[in-house]
Amino acid sequence: MKKYVIGVDIGGTSVKNGLFDLEGSLIAKWEIPTRKENGGEQILKDVADAINRQLLERGIESRELLGVGVGVPGPVQTDGYVSLCPNLGWKDYHPDRALSQLLGGISVKAGNDANVAALGEAFKGAAAGEDQVVMLTLGTGVGGGIIVDGKIVAGVHGAGGELGHIVVNPQEPLACNCGNHGCLEQYASATGVVRVAKRLLEASDQESALRGKGVLTAKRIFDEAKAGDALALKAVDTLCMYLGLACAHCALTIDPDAFVIGGGVSRAGEILTEGISSYFERFTHIIPKKAAFKLATLGNDAGIYGAAKLVL
Amino acid sequence: MKKYVIGVDIGGTSVKNGLFDLEGSLIAKWEIPTRKENGGEQILKDVADAINRQLLERGIESRELLGVGVGVPGPVQTDGYVSLCPNLGWKDYHPDRALSQLLGGISVKAGNDANVAALGEAFKGAAAGEDQVVMLTLGTGVGGGIIVDGKIVAGVHGAGGELGHIVVNPQEPLACNCGNHGCLEQYASATGVVRVAKRLLEASDQESALRGKGVLTAKRIFDEAKAGDALALKAVDTLCMYLGLACAHCALTIDPDAFVIGGGVSRAGEILTEGISSYFERFTHIIPKKAAFKLATLGNDAGIYGAAKLVL
Numbered sequence: 001m002k003k004y005v006i007g008v009d010i011g012g013t014s015v016k017n018g019l020f021d022l023e024g025s026l027i028a029k030w031e032i033p034t035r036k037e038n039g040g041e042q043i044l045k046d047v048a049d050a051i052n053r054q055l056l057e058r059g060i061e062s063r064e065l066l067g068v069g070v071g072v073p074g075p076v077q078t079d080g081y082v083s084l085c086p087n088l089g090w091k092d093y094h095p096d097r098a099l100s101q102l103l104g105g106i107s108v109k110a111g112n113d114a115n116v117a118a119l120g121e122a123f124k125g126a127a128a129g130e131d132q133v134v135m136l137t138l139g140t141g142v143g144g145g146i147i148v149d150g151k152i153v154a155g156v157h158g159a160g161g162e163l164g165h166i167v168v169n170p171q172e173p174l175a176c177n178c179g180n181h182g183c184l185e186q187y188a189s190a191t192g193v194v195r196v197a198k199r200l201l202e203a204s205d206q207e208s209a210l211r212g213k214g215v216l217t218a219k220r221i222f223d224e225a226k227a228g229d230a231l232a233l234k235a236v237d238t239l240c241m242y243l244g245l246a247c248a249h250c251a252l253t254i255d256p257d258a259f260v261i262g263g264g265v266s267r268a269g270e271i272l273t274e275g276i277s278s279y280f281e282r283f284t285h286i287i288p289k290k291a292a293f294k295l296a297t298l299g300n301d302a303g304i305y306g307a308a309k310l311v312l
Numbered sequence: 313m314k315k316y317v318i319g320v321d322i323g324g325t326s327v328k329n330g331l332f333d334l335e336g337s338l339i340a341k342w343e344i345p346t347r348k349e350n351g352g353e354q355i356l357k358d359v360a361d362a363i364n365r366q367l368l369e370r371g372i373e374s375r376e377l378l379g380v381g382v383g384v385p386g387p388v389q390t391d392g393y394v395s396l397c398p399n400l401g402w403k404d405y406h407p408d409r410a411l412s413q414l415l416g417g418i419s420v421k422a423g424n425d426a427n428v429a430a431l432g433e434a435f436k437g438a439a440a441g442e443d444q445v446v447m448l449t450l451g452t453g454v455g456g457g458i459i460v461d462g463k464i465v466a467g468v469h470g471a472g473g474e475l476g477h478i479v480v481n482p483q484e485p486l487a488c489n490c491g492n493h494g495c496l497e498q499y500a501s502a503t504g505v506v507r508v509a510k511r512l513l514e515a516s517d518q519e520s521a522l523r524g525k526g527v528l529t530a531k532r533i534f535d536e537a538k539a540g541d542a543l544a545l546k547a548v549d550t551l552c553m554y555l556g557l558a559c560a561h562c563a564l565t566i567d568p569d570a571f572v573i574g575g576g577v578s579r580a581g582e583i584l585t586e587g588i589s590s591y592f593e594r595f596t597h598i599i600p601k602k603a604a605f606k607l608a609t610l611g612n613d614a615g616i617y618g619a620a621k622l623v624l
Binding site: 083148161163165167176248249256285288291 | 395444456458460461465466467468471473479482490491492558560561562563566568569594595596598599600603
């Protein structure tokens with residue numbers, strides 16, 4: 001009888017793993033390093049070895065395992081195919097099939113990590129129980145995940161939920177990593193908000209606690225904004241405006257129940273969700289009832305929860 | 313045995329109806345006027361009467377009918393509920409339940425007309441057989457429809473696919489009908505492109521075939537653009553830029569196989585799909601393979617095909 005599922009979240013430095021029961025309750029967690037050498041050929045072998053060790057230690061037989069879900073830090077097509085994953089060195093690869101073979105034929109499903117995190121938050125996190133959810137992960141970059149009818153929208157070319165590259169300001173002179181100009185990621189990531197603040201500091205002589213004194217970080221900008229610093233508030237306002245605009249684009253496309261904001265920048269808290277939601281209302285006049293904005297609650301575990309949900 | 317479905321497309325002046333077999337082949341079409349008086353209370357009675365007449369004439373028994381699908385010119389929630397439909401006078405209404413009752417309990421499903429048209433084009437039209445499709449209808453306004461996994465994304469608040477109100481230019485001084493500023497509809501509708509051309513004419517002294525000589529229409533602008541008129545070309549380019557931008561937003565959200573462009577303005581033809589697709593490529597650097605841009609092929613019948621598909 002099937003009793004368990006495993007969620008695997010592969011990152012650039014470590015692989016997070018979770019053993020869950022069929023209701024999605026977390027039973028155990030373990031972490032292993034990500035060995036990226038030789039085109040990342042060791043990664044799934046290490047994952048399989050660690051899974052087998054865990055099952056053995058806990059006296060779980062592999063026939064009790066319903067399946068394994070895997071989050072991959074790059075585009076994954078609906079059929080599990082990975083064309084290119086520079087973060088791991090994978091090329092032209094079917095990680096789902098490879099891991100299934102390593103585990104003696106157990107069912108494995110793979111998805112993009114940002115999408116899988118969104119699924120996790122919709123399953124057991126901030127939007128638990130909601131079927132239509134958009135998640136934005138504000139970290140070094142900006143990732144996104146789209147859940148429609150309780151399922152990930154991976155997209156035909158693996159670009160579903162690539163919300164960080166929505167062009168919110170075509171007039172932007174600087175290029176984004178993707179080569180485009182004015183992507184959301186250029187303003188709403190940890191580095192983006194610092195760039196916005198620096199521009200504001202250069203463009204005026206206004207007094208600000210952000211001037212001088214060490215490195216400018218996203219955290220410092222949010223802290224000073226909360227303390228009332230006008231220039232820091234303006235930087236946060238710019239970030240919220242662009243996020244509100246991009247969320248409005250999503251809402252006018254798929255109109256979800258909720259937006260979940262996660263990633264390091266989301267530690268800023270309600271100043272962020274309130275700011276975004278106020279711009280969101282302005283940019284969605286046509287929608288009478290508005291989606292909710294929520295802070296992610298699963299943190300780094302969103303990926304293993306979502307990966308588990310892939311096979312549930 | 314079930315042999316037939318009926319697709320009903322309710323418009324502001326007339327109701328189009330189609331009888332289909334279970335493969336979705338059109339057997340017969342009929343049209344009746346839309347009687348909007350008294351809160352539109354007659355509309356579905358007229359629809360039911362006409363259906364019963366058709367079945368009688370063709371010797372079809374109602375138990376041979378699998379169901380009836382209905383396209384409604386306003387927001388329809390996933391459960392078929394219509395909160396407000398000013399185009400028909402309906403308020404707080406369940407057209408699916410009402411029509412089902414009028415037809416003796418036959419299964420009825422309702423959807424927004426732009427969504428239903430998108431479903432029609434994905435079923436038997438320009439994107440036949442494709443499961444991930446976005447349709448834009450460029451008419452007096454700009455409508456949209458989103459198909460994910462072969463199904464309409466109606467949205468939690470009925471605003472799925474409201475692509476005409478994506479804000480593509482927050483700097484726009486004029487207000488849209490929705491109260492917002494810079495909605496796609498303000499540039500990409502039949503009236504929108506005329507407004508764009510008038511602005512260009514006012515802003516320069518450049519010679520143009522669009523100056524003087526009668527009323528400026530979308531058709532005339534496209535005709536002169538095809539004939540090489542620089543100012544008309546610039547107006548068409550503006551429209552294509554904003555459409556390309558809005559389509560890029562959709563692609564980075566749900567990443568479809570194809571975009572289908574329909575509505576009166578789409579009669580302009582390939583100048584439109586080529587223009588949009590060139591801006592789309594610019595705004596979707598991150599997506600290696602691009603979605604196709606296609607002209608709608610079902611014209612005014614998209615609604616009845618899509619409505620039929622609702623119950624198939």
